[in-house]
Amino acid sequence: MPATYEIDKQRRLVITTGLGRITLANALEHQEKLRKDPDFDPSFSQIMDLTRITEFALEANDIRRLAQGTIFSRESRRAIIASSDLVYGFGRMFEILREIAGENGIRVFRDLDEALDWILPKSTSA
Helix, strand or coil: CCEEEEEECCCCEEEEEEEEEECHHHHHHHHHHHHHCCCCCCCCEEEEEEEEEEEECCCHHHHHHHHHCCCCCCCCCEEEECCCHHHHHHHHHHHHHHHHCCCCCEEEECCHHHHHHHHCCCCCCC
16 A cells, blocks of 8 residues: 555644555555554554455455554554445455454544544544
């Protein structure tokens, strides 16, 4: 998956954008690159925008492998944004596998604004 990411330290947020064809090899490569980034903190939240993926070349076993090797902490909030039913379904599979492992902060969305509303804390006025 040619993927780009941006680390917003102020909002404690990683924004990942998947582009083109996604495979297990390039998903793992992206995960490793992010893990090695000196600005990355496992406690940050993540928006994973997969709406620009043109080919989803992952199978159920690949999702299981990715779910086992997560680099984010269990306390992180992670939002997956999917436009296709296939990507949405595999996103839900990832969410469920992480729930079984004790992580409850993953949700799959169809809309970026809904994902941002869920992932970022609301500011309160006095």
